[in-house]
Amino acid sequence: MTRLWLTLGLILVAACGPGAVSAQDFSRDTGETDLAFAKRVLHLTDDSDPHVTSAVWNGVATLFVDYMTPGEYGERPLLALRENPAGQFGKIDITTGEQEGGVPNIAAIGFANADHDAAKELIVILAWAQQHYDSSGTLYEVRIFDDPQPGQTALTLLKLSDKFGMGCDCASRDGKSTDFRFKTVAAVKAELKRLGY
DSSP states (O other): OHHHHHHHHHHHHHHTSTTSOOTTEEOOOTTOOHHHHHHHHHTOOGGGOOEEEEEEETTEEEEEEEOOOOSTTOOEEEEEEEEOTTSOEEEEEEEEEOOSSSOOEEEEEEEEOOSSSSSOEEEEEEEEEEEOSSEEEEEEEEEEEOOOOTTOSBOOBOGGGGGTOEEEEEEETTSOEEOOSOSSHHHHHHHHHHTTO
16 A cells, blocks of 8 residues: 555656646637636636736746625735746736725736845735725825745735835815825836835
8 A cells, every 4th residue: 555655646746747737827728818818717707807917027928917806895816827938827826905995906017126136026006096075085005026936826025015005195175185105116116226226
């Protein structure tokens, strides 16, 4: 019996070796659009309000996909489908935009160096529409993630994100207004440069 388990273990190791496609890798159909591909492999419907942003991140073709979860308190997950040398796409979880008076939108996605290595990190800016009795506008949050390492299935949020944080670009009934500085990737990159990155 021990020999049988050893043989099965060796078969499993061989099947999952460097040249193997993992269970989480997806093949793209010929002529399939970015959105159609993402909806098919992630089982998304039109009701989930899916969006796809195509980019090349550190030399790798990447599809950033966000969508809305169902229910009264829906959220907006963001993930990446990254192409590997075999032409397959692997999924990496990035973040989830939680409820803050509503479901957020992904306002911007960009790249910049944020940790002094050669690879660029991912900048995500989330935006929540705000409509209250006393004030209205848009609440923003900046999240910066380290570039993915081999075999990683979820990105790591960098502590540096706290330097940018969350803020409201809002006007109030009493005539006062607040302005959030980091509404754009360009503003975040300028601050990273000022911080020495």
